[in-house]
Amino acid sequence: xxxxxxxxxxxxxxxxxxxxxxxxxxxxxxxxxxxxxxxxxxxxxxxxxxxxxxxxxxxxxxxxxxxxxxxxxxxxxxxxxxxxxxxxxxxxxxxxxxxxxxxxxxxxxxxxxxxxxxxxxxxxxxxxxxxxxxxxxxxxxxxxxxxxxxxxxxxxxxxxxxxxxx
Amino acid sequence: xxxxxxxxxxxxxxxxxxxxxxxxxxxxxxxxxxxxxxxxxxxxxxxxxxxxxxxxxxxxxxxxxxxxxxxxxxxxxxxxxxxxxxxxxxxxxxxxxxxxxxxxxxxxxxxxxxxxxxxxxxxxxxxxxxxxxxxxxxxxxxxxxxxxxxxxxxxxxxxxxxxxxxxxxxxxxxxxxxxxxxxxxxxxxxxxxxxxxxxxxxxxxxxxxxxxxxxxxxxxxxxxxxxxxxxxxxxxxxxxxxxxxxxxxxxxxxxxxxxxxxxxxxxxxxxxxxxxxxxxxxxxxxxxxxxxxxxxxxxxxxxxxxxxxxxxxxxx
Numbered sequence: 125x126x127x128x129x130x131x132x133x134x135x136x137x138x139x140x141x142x143x144x145x146x147x148x149x150x151x152x153x154x155x156x157x158x159x160x161x162x163x164x165x166x167x168x169x170x171x172x173x174x175x176x177x178x179x180x181x182x183x184x185x186x187x188x189x190x191x192x193x194x195x196x197x198x199x200x201x202x203x204x205x206x207x208x209x210x211x212x213x214x215x216x217x218x219x220x221x222x223x224x225x226x227x228x229x230x231x232x233x234x235x236x237x238x239x240x241x242x243x244x245x246x247x248x249x250x251x252x253x254x255x256x257x258x259x260x261x262x263x264x265x266x267x268x269x270x271x272x273x274x275x276x277x278x279x280x281x282x283x284x285x286x287x288x289x290x
Numbered sequence: 291x292x293x294x295x296x297x298x299x300x301x302x303x304x305x306x307x308x309x310x311x312x313x314x315x316x317x318x319x320x321x322x323x324x325x326x327x328x329x330x331x332x333x334x335x336x337x338x339x340x341x342x343x344x345x346x347x348x349x350x351x352x353x354x355x356x357x358x359x360x361x362x363x364x365x366x367x368x369x370x371x372x373x374x375x376x377x378x379x380x381x382x383x384x385x386x387x388x389x390x391x392x393x394x395x396x397x398x399x400x401x402x403x404x405x406x407x408x409x410x411x412x413x414x415x416x417x418x419x420x421x422x423x424x425x426x427x428x429x430x431x432x433x434x435x436x437x438x439x440x441x442x443x444x445x446x447x448x449x450x451x452x453x454x455x456x457x458x459x460x461x462x463x464x465x466x467x468x469x470x471x472x473x474x475x476x477x478x479x480x481x482x483x484x485x486x487x488x489x490x491x492x493x494x495x496x497x498x499x500x501x502x503x504x505x506x507x508x509x510x511x512x513x514x515x516x517x518x519x520x521x522x523x524x525x526x527x528x529x530x531x532x533x534x535x536x537x538x539x540x541x542x543x544x545x546x547x548x549x550x551x552x553x554x555x556x557x558x559x560x561x562x563x564x565x566x567x568x569x570x571x572x573x574x575x576x577x578x579x580x581x582x583x584x585x586x587x588x589x590x591x592x593x594x595x596x597x598x599x600x601x602x603x604x605x606x
Contacts, residue, residue: 148438192334
């Protein structure tokens, strides 16, 4: 199920939300799927999901980044979200916790992606520009969290319940 | 969920430092997995940085996801075009005023340009005989744009190798140059836009015929203004404001054909530090609203769709 969600998120991100992009920055739906997965299934699953989702983002058209950069960024995001879950072990995390998790993960993931880009010179980019993109990305992700995260968390909860029953 | 967590899973207990059994949450990250995944990332980055080992993987991913992107983009087009419907009254008024002014200017130009046109026709005929390579254009639509979070400006279009598109072909829009094809799948192609930080295009200032290189200045914002930078080879010449910059073309017309308009000079300044002249260029193409583009292919290319040929006719 995670794979399907990631693919849907990625396709919507590049094919639908590009029309609503603010200064080229779009909401990172793939990141939201990873956060939801990590929040409901823990850090172990979050890391694996983050890695696979990031790899897909690196390889799917129109990406032209060095492969492995988004994989690394979302891997860490999955890990961080998993840690947030450990802090709230009682059932479903609260709304503030979810928003805080998405905000942190968005900041961490875009920052790591930008940092690897700076190291690999892919492409050489200014520091101010990076900060601006991180800021707008953070704003988008927090803005859309109330829309997407509840749906994703419910989907995961339902899938887990079914798996337990089976 | 809490019950599941507090129950120690069989076989997952670890022995802690004091030598006693300690239940371990099976869902918390394991160090071995983290190390393995981190190493995988490092390997991937190295592989992709050193050579095109991952190109087949990219191609397969594109073959699978390309049609999906194409479908979503087609279905969503009525929705994504909604922002274009909303204009303020003042906005429309000023637009009408602008267009009227432009119209008047153009009419004046038409009246005075008979002589120019005749001379141009002569030159055109000359070029046509001298250069028998006509270009044809494969029309296609942009189905996906790379997010700015990736710090790259790329787009996917819905024409691929089945339509005669190959890597390193020029992509144009009605207004001017868009970019070049990076890689293709059978139904889609990835295009590097000229506003990307890695993009370099040979450019020529229309009025002085001076040549230089147009770089994307990797400013990812939309708005169209000053997204490109022109560095002139001849450092003594400074382009004028409003000058048009066109491509001067590459050898064998790949990746860029010659004579495609790129943009307009908005400001020029001489840098003392590296003793060069740099001009800011506003591209003619609005990269925030890319839709219909064309891929320049050699005349006579076989394609699964109608090609706009060099003489402007639609050819099947």
